Amino acid sequence: MSKLAVLLSGFGSRENRRHRRAKIRWPVVMTTSNGLADGRTQNVSLGGAFIRCTQKPKLEENFRLVMTAKERLILVNAEVVWSNGSKSEGKSTHHEMGVRFTKLSSNDRSFLSGVISKHT
Numbered sequence: 001m002s003k004l005a006v007l008l009s010g011f012g013s014r015e016n017r018r019h020r021r022a023k024i025r026w027p028v029v030m031t032t033s034n035g036l037a038d039g040r041t042q043n044v045s046l047g048g049a050f051i052r053c054t055q056k057p058k059l060e061e062n063f064r065l066v067m068t069a070k071e072r073l074i075l076v077n078a079e080v081v082w083s084n085g086s087k088s089e090g091k092s093t094h095h096e097m098g099v100r101f102t103k104l105s106s107n108d109r110s111f112l113s114g115v116i117s118k119h120t
Helices: 003-008 106-119
Strands: 027-032 035-044 048-053 062-068 073-089 092-104
Touching (some): 027 048, 035 106, 073 106, 092 106
Antiparallel strands (some): 027 035, 035 048, 048 092, 062 073
């Protein structure tokens, strides 16, 4: 197989992810350089989350994130890895971003793994 074929072998495939994602909608609060920001997860994996929020994130910004699950609070350190700007829905505007978890306790990782298993 040529080098180009190897490079393109995953191109166009649906996803190339390390962790399974689950469609989980949890309220979140982020402590960023701009202060507190509210949001909601759209999907979550052991490696990160897709979040809709009220404030525009800064790319590669590191911050604290608290996800409110029904049974507990999950506290993580995270960084913004992508943002696709603002979206308008009716009278409200939100921002969408992908975050990578940079620090997640083993207890929270275990809890999150169980929740994701139930949702996938």
